[in-house]
Amino acid sequence: MKHADEYRDPALALLLADKIARAAYARPQYRLMEFCGGHTHAISRYGIADLLPANVNMIHGPGCPVCVLPIGRIDNAIELVLQHPLTLCTYADTLRVPASDRLSLMQAKARGADVRMVYSAADALRLAQEDPAREIVFFAIGFETTAPSTALAIRAADRLRLPNFSVFCNHVLTPPAMSAILGSTQAQGSGGAGIDGVVGPGHVSCVIGSRAYEPVAEEYCRPVVIAGFEPLDLMQTVLMLIHQINRNRHEVENEYTRAVTREGNAMAQELMEEVFVLRDSFEWRGLGEIADSAYGIRQKYARFDAERRYGIARRRASDNKACECGAILRGEKKPADCRVFGTACTPDNPLGACMVSSEGACAAHYSYGRFRASAAAQTAGLAL
Amino acid sequence: MCLAIPALVVRELEAEEAIIDAGGVEKRVSLALVPEAAVGDYVIVHAGYAISRLDPEEALRTLALFAEMQGDGQAAAA
Ligand code: SF4
Numbered sequence: 001m002k003h004a005d006e007y008r009d010p011a012l013a014l015l016l017a018d019k020i021a022r023a024a025y026a027r028p029q030y031r032l033m034e035f036c037g038g039h040t041h042a043i044s045r046y047g048i049a050d051l052l053p054a055n056v057n058m059i060h061g062p063g064c065p066v067c068v069l070p071i072g073r074i075d076n077a078i079e080l081v082l083q084h085p086l087t088l089c090t091y092a093d094t095l096r097v098p099a100s101d102r103l104s105l106m107q108a109k110a111r112g113a114d115v116r117m118v119y120s121a122a123d124a125l126r127l128a129q130e131d132p133a134r135e136i137v138f139f140a141i142g143f144e145t146t147a148p149s150t151a152l153a154i155r156a157a158d159r160l161r162l163p164n165f166s167v168f169c170n171h172v173l174t175p176p177a178m179s180a181i182l183g184s185t186q187a188q189g190s191g192g193a194g195i196d197g198v199v200g201p202g203h204v205s206c207v208i209g210s211r212a213y214e215p216v217a218e219e220y221c222r223p224v225v226i227a228g229f230e231p232l233d234l235m236q237t238v239l240m241l242i243h244q245i246n247r248n249r250h251e252v253e254n255e256y257t258r259a260v261t262r263e264g265n266a267m268a269q270e271l272m273e274e275v276f277v278l279r280d281s282f283e284w285r286g287l288g289e290i291a292d293s294a295y296g297i298r299q300k301y302a303r304f305d306a307e308r309r310y311g312i313a314r315r316r317a318s319d320n321k322a323c324e325c326g327a328i329l330r331g332e333k334k335p336a337d338c339r340v341f342g343t344a345c346t347p348d349n350p351l352g353a354c355m356v357s358s359e360g361a362c363a364a365h366y367s368y369g370r371f372r373a374s375a376a377a378q379t380a381g382l383a384l
Numbered sequence: 385m386c387l388a389i390p391a392l393v394v395r396e397l398e399a400e401e402a403i404i405d406a407g408g409v410e411k412r413v414s415l416a417l418v419p420e421a422a423v424g425d426y427v428i429v430h431a432g433y434a435i436s437r438l439d440p441e442e443a444l445r446t447l448a449l450f451a452e453m454q455g456d457g458q459a460a461a462a
Binding site for chain 2: 001004006019119120121142149206232259
């Protein structure tokens with residue numbers, strides 16, 4: 001596959017590993033957070049952590065859209081579709097996220113609610129066009145990668161004057177979350193969950209540009225390197241971060257130049273600006289309330305806003321007590337630290353959101369890491 | 385949901401849509417956010433929408449950097 005295979009050369013990966021090992025001499029520890037779930041997935045899948053020296057640690061970040069969606073919002077969606085004669089459309093991952101009272105959207109569907117999986121916002125819009133007698137609500141989630149397509153759907157619905165289409169908007173923004181994490185770890189000092197550098201989101205940056213992270217890097221004095229998703233991209237990014245850390249630099253650099261520019265996708269940014277407005281605050285699972293971290297729908301497009309149309313009220317709901325997703329999303333714990341990881345909680349039967357999506361830290365670790373880790377422990381003579 | 389691989393634009397359709405080939409799988413996606421993308425280009429696709437057109441020159445530059453590294457590595461090993 002072009003633009004992928006070239007970045008998977010094992011010999012080059014080993015060469016980079018060697019360079020990293022030689023560069024990582026200046027500090028006892030280099031703690032690097034990969035913000036994005038796509039990177040978490042790639043790191044597990046290609047065993048990147050095994051190629052790094054013991055003092056270079058990768059910490060999972062909160063960049064998995066279904067993982068950071070608080071349970072209250074899923075409860076809202078379930079309630080909406082159970083109480084109104086409407087069709088709720090959403091992405092596949094959202095369907096399986098455990099909500100309150102042992103429910104999920106999938107189970108709501110089994111109880112007769114009209115919940116449908118769509119591949120894109122355009123699919124939901126098409127449904128509304130095809131069936132004018134039916135109210136269609138698109139349960140929109142995701143970062144700046146999917147927000148532009150939701151904005152496009154809302155604008156198209158406006159132009160088509162579609163009366164039966166609305167969006168339950170849950171789009172969240174990555175720079176404020178990165179600030180929240182760096183801010184809280186800074187407050188704890190360099191120990192604990194202290195983070196020395198950040199592997200910056202690749203695909204979000206296609207949209208918002210690498211410059212979106214410049215204020216964050218500046219404020220918290222931490223380097224950010226925007227990375228591609230192939231093994232060599234990630235290895236090169238780690239090397240770039242270590243070089244910056246060694247030199248006490250904290251700039252935004254871009255390893256993924258083939259897809260990301262400093263400015264990003266201007267058209268997508270204009271669309272988001274046109275349709276969305278920043279919410280004063282929004283709750284993230286694990287991170288709590290973060291100011292200016294999510295999009296609501298502008299007054300101008302209020303009739304497409306499901307929150308206004310159906311009077312959706314804010315709900316607070318707590319996570320499953322056994323689940324450590326919150327601490328994992330903050331970079332404080334690893335999946336294996338959770339008591340129910342791989343036993344009561346598996347991808348087939350997830351207890352927490354981090355086990356649902358392939359970008360979730362627990363799912364990635366379960367699919368690619370768990371057995372390797374136990375095999376390694378067995379060779380080391382440890383009883384597991 | 386955010387996992388995306390580079391996909392080749394195979395055929396343009398009407399209404400800013402196109403058929404892409406993502407690792408052997410053909411799919412219909414929207415090019416509305418990347419109107420400059422044309423047949424033969426590679427794009428990053430997210431939830432049915434192309435969000436970025438891959439810049440082949442930048443890709444070559446990154447690969448050249450890796451190739452140089454390999455040259456250095458071999459020289460060091462020799
Ligand atoms: S293993 Fe399951 S329950 Fe434990 S933190 Fe991960 S998702 Fe939550």
